[in-house]
Amino acid sequence: MSHPCVVTLDSRSAPRVLFSGDQLVEVDLPTGTRVLYAKPPLEPLKDVDAAIRYAINHPYNSEPLYAKLRPGMKVTIAVDDISLPLPPMKRPDIRERVLTIVLDLLSDYGVDDVEIIIATSVHRRMKDWEVRHIVGDRIFNAYWPKKLYNHDAENLANMKHIGTTDVGEEVELNKRAVDSDLVIYVNLNLVPMDGGHKSVSVGLCGYRSLRAHHNPRVMRDCYSYMDPKSSALHTSVERMGRLANKKLNVFTIETTINNRMFDRPLEFLARNEDDLSAGEKSALRALRFTLSKVPQPARQAIFQRVPSPYGVTGVFAGETEAVHEHTLKRSFDQYLVPVTGQADILITGIPYISPYNVNSFLNPLLVQVMANGYMFNLYRGAPMLKKGGTMIILHPCTDLFDNEHHAPYIEFVHRLLPETRDAMELHKRYEKKFSENPAYIEMYRFGHAYHPTHPFFMWYWGEAGRQHIGRMIVVGADNEYIPQLLGWETARTMDEALRMAKQSAPPTPEIMALHSPPIFMADMTA
Amino acid sequence: MPASYFDVDGTLVTTNLVHPTVFYMLNQPTPMHSLAKLGRALVKAPWMAMAELQDRRLFNELLFSSFDGVSEDRLVALAEEAFAKVLKPAIYGKARDLVKCSLDKGHEVVLISGALDFLMQRLAEHLGATGIIANRLEVKDGFATGKLLRPVVAGPEKARLIREHAHARGHDLDECFAYSDSYSDVPMLSVVGYPAAVNPDRKLKLLAQAYHWPILHLAA
Numbered sequence: 001m002s003h004p005c006v007v008t009l010d011s012r013s014a015p016r017v018l019f020s021g022d023q024l025v026e027v028d029l030p031t032g033t034r035v036l037y038a039k040p041p042l043e044p045l046k047d048v049d050a051a052i053r054y055a056i057n058h059p060y061n062s063e064p065l066y067a068k069l070r071p072g073m074k075v076t077i078a079v080d081d082i083s084l085p086l087p088p089m090k091r092p093d094i095r096e097r098v099l100t101i102v103l104d105l106l107s108d109y110g111v112d113d114v115e116i117i118i119a120t121s122v123h124r125r126m127k128d129w130e131v132r133h134i135v136g137d138r139i140f141n142a143y144w145p146k147k148l149y150n151h152d153a154e155n156l157a158n159m160k161h162i163g164t165t166d167v168g169e170e171v172e173l174n175k176r177a178v179d180s181d182l183v184i185y186v187n188l189n190l191v192p193m194d195g196g197h198k199s200v201s202v203g204l205c206g207y208r209s210l211r212a213h214h215n216p217r218v219m220r221d222c223y224s225y226m227d228p229k230s231s232a233l234h235t236s237v238e239r240m241g242r243l244a245n246k247k248l249n250v251f252t253i254e255t256t257i258n259n260r261m262f263d264r265p266l267e268f269l270a271r272n273e274d275d276l277s278a279g280e281k282s283a284l285r286a287l288r289f290t291l292s293k294v295p296q297p298a299r300q301a302i303f304q305r306v307p308s309p310y311g312v313t314g315v316f317a318g319e320t321e322a323v324h325e326h327t328l329k330r331s332f333d334q335y336l337v338p339v340t341g342q343a344d345i346l347i348t349g350i351p352y353i354s355p356y357n358v359n360s361f362l363n364p365l366l367v368q369v370m371a372n373g374y375m376f377n378l379y380r381g382a383p384m385l386k387k388g389g390t391m392i393i394l395h396p397c398t399d400l401f402d403n404e405h406h407a408p409y410i411e412f413v414h415r416l417l418p419e420t421r422d423a424m425e426l427h428k429r430y431e432k433k434f435s436e437n438p439a440y441i442e443m444y445r446f447g448h449a450y451h452p453t454h455p456f457f458m459w460y461w462g463e464a465g466r467q468h469i470g471r472m473i474v475v476g477a478d479n480e481y482i483p484q485l486l487g488w489e490t491a492r493t494m495d496e497a498l499r500m501a502k503q504s505a506p507p508t509p510e511i512m513a514l515h516s517p518p519i520f521m522a523d524m525t526a
Numbered sequence: 527m528p529a530s531y532f533d534v535d536g537t538l539v540t541t542n543l544v545h546p547t548v549f550y551m552l553n554q555p556t557p558m559h560s561l562a563k564l565g566r567a568l569v570k571a572p573w574m575a576m577a578e579l580q581d582r583r584l585f586n587e588l589l590f591s592s593f594d595g596v597s598e599d600r601l602v603a604l605a606e607e608a609f610a611k612v613l614k615p616a617i618y619g620k621a622r623d624l625v626k627c628s629l630d631k632g633h634e635v636v637l638i639s640g641a642l643d644f645l646m647q648r649l650a651e652h653l654g655a656t657g658i659i660a661n662r663l664e665v666k667d668g669f670a671t672g673k674l675l676r677p678v679v680a681g682p683e684k685a686r687l688i689r690e691h692a693h694a695r696g697h698d699l700d701e702c703f704a705y706s707d708s709y710s711d712v713p714m715l716s717v718v719g720y721p722a723a724v725n726p727d728r729k730l731k732l733l734a735q736a737y738h739w740p741i742l743h744l745a746a
């Protein structure tokens with residue numbers, strides 16, 4: 001018998017409602033289609049502050065945090081950036097709660113040389129109000145901007161090379177962290193891909209280190225990104241992280257949250273359409289109607305300006321690997337839905353948000369990363385789609401970019417992709433050139449743009465999916481040009497897409513649809 | 527090796543051509559000379575304002591006519607002070623980073639400006655730029671005539687001068703960068719492969735957004 005989160009449609013099933021960017025689209029899927037839903041949110045911790053205190057006083061494989069402290073020592077606290085969680089968390093953000101307790105403890109022990117670094121790696125610099133959202137007013141007012149700031153991977157004078165792994169990966173990290181007596185990493189773990197060694201060795205590194213694993217060769221060898229044990233990316237990151245932990249005194253604090261993305265008025269979006277009450281059905285219709293009538297910026301505001309009421313489900317502290325083992329377990333408890341049997345056709349909506357467009361627009365390159373990268377990789381074990389199968393996605397693929405945040409993406413999509421979609425070729429011919437573009441570097445360092453190499457990483461992020469997926473069909477694209485650039489076919493309706501997909505599928509294809517968000521992962525048995 | 531061409535006024539410094547010119551006028555041999563220079567400049571001001579709207583080259587020629595009769599010695603002697611008092615404090619902090627980054631990436635860095643060469647030379651040395659393309663005053667018998675030597679560096683002429691410079695230095699223009707704050711520099715921005723708008727005026731900002739040129743804010 002299948003898991004309750006795997007719903008097989010029959011002739012009486014209601015149409016499914018899937019995201020297509022910031023619109024909700026109703027689709028009639030064939031009888032026999034298996035629709036995967038997220039598990040209900042795990043019960044949150046009742047007393048989060050107590051859990052934080054307990055975790056740092058009873059750490060895994062490490063002495064308690066207080067025992068590591070001595071007056072006059074130099075401490076750096078690194079914090080995950082706003083790319084997590086999605087959408088941003090209602091205040092107080094769990095990072096604020098952890099920081100508050102840790103900073104009080106540091107103060108009690110006479111540690112006053114403390115700096116807080118937002119571990120952005122090559123992500124865009126967070127704006128002051130975004131930092132305030134994460135750390136809270138009290139910490140922001142006390143530390144910003146001198147002692148609370150964004151990591152700058154292009155301030156080469158502020159990066160320190162600490163060594164090379166036995167397979168030649170160079171580890172270069174933020175100098176302040178390297179020179180500190182203690183580094184405390186405050187993580188917020190949204191999906192199993194995050195956290196662990198990835199926190200310090202990616203969050204505080206620069207391009208010189210990132211290129212060791214953010215390249216098409218490594219990305220092709222990930223099965224999947226969401227299962228660290230089967231991901232070449234994580235294997236590389238772990239090697240680098242272990243080296244970093246040998247040189248640095250790292251105390252890791254990881255937190256997990258449940259999947260309560262939608263607050264009460266929109267909670268029904270996570271549920272099986274067959275189980276909605278009459279009132280919820282009306283609310284869904286009203287929401288769909290509103291979204292179809294209001295302009296795009298208003299739709300974006302409806303979803304992005306409303307923070308999510310996530311509940312904290314775990315706080316773990318101590319030595320990085322020991323901590324992350326517990327984090328992963330809790331994360332999998334929330335996300336894994338057991339599924340047996342791969343699909344010939346995999347259907348998914350692409351929502352309006354990704355880790356790389358918080359407070360901006362999901363541009364075409366990010367649509368690609370959501371489809372080939374994130375949605376495809378939401379599995380453990382075997383991929384949800386059979387090798388060479390067809391993936392159908394819903395998204396308008398609008399040719400729109402945020403000039404401020406995604407400046408280098410525009411050139412990547414409009415100047416490079418018309419030349420080639422081959423990730424190896426792009427890596428070889430263009431990546432270095434982009435990495436040395438002074439205008440983009442300036443925009444990354446002093447504006448709020450992603451690093452010039454980031455669009456390449458986004459393309460590589462889709463590499464495992466591209467190698468596996470036979471055809472990608474996009475439903476509802478508002479133009480033909482972008483799907484063509486991305487190597488995708490287009491269909492006007494889901495029926496048309498299914499007809500197209502069936503042409504290259506077995507006579508009675510297995511069809512699977514992902515009802516996400518909220519996030520979940522398929523624990524797949526082929 | 528690519529080259530990076532930087533407009534100066536409004537792009538790398540907050541000042542414009544008028545500021546150093548006024549400095550020179552105020553530093554004539556006697557206060558009477560200074561007053562006379564300023565008076566003549568004020569008379570020409572409406573014409574300059576009209577010229578600025580019509581043709582940047584004409585504006586430059588009218589403005590620099592104020593140097594008529596200034597000795598070459600004085601031009602050079604005051605250049606250091608004009609740079610230290612007018613230009614140097616006006617350099618955007620982030621402009622230094624951008625120039626340094628370009629140099630670090632192996633670019634030849636060229637300042638291209640309608641300002642006068644003896645001032646631009648000092649700015650280039652200060653920023654580490656490797657070359658300048660700037661206006662030059664005509665000097666006869668040791669005194670400036672108030673005329674500019676050809677070619678006058680302004681507007682579309684900048685584009686031609688960049689092409690010429692790149693050709694002479696063996697740079698592939700498709701690989702070169704150009705930075706400016708002004709819509710009047712669109713020709714110069716358009717000849718390189720990597721144009722960028724810096725602290726752009728409204729018209730340039732709209733154009734940069736339409737063409738997806740990077741927009742930098744060195745003043746922020």
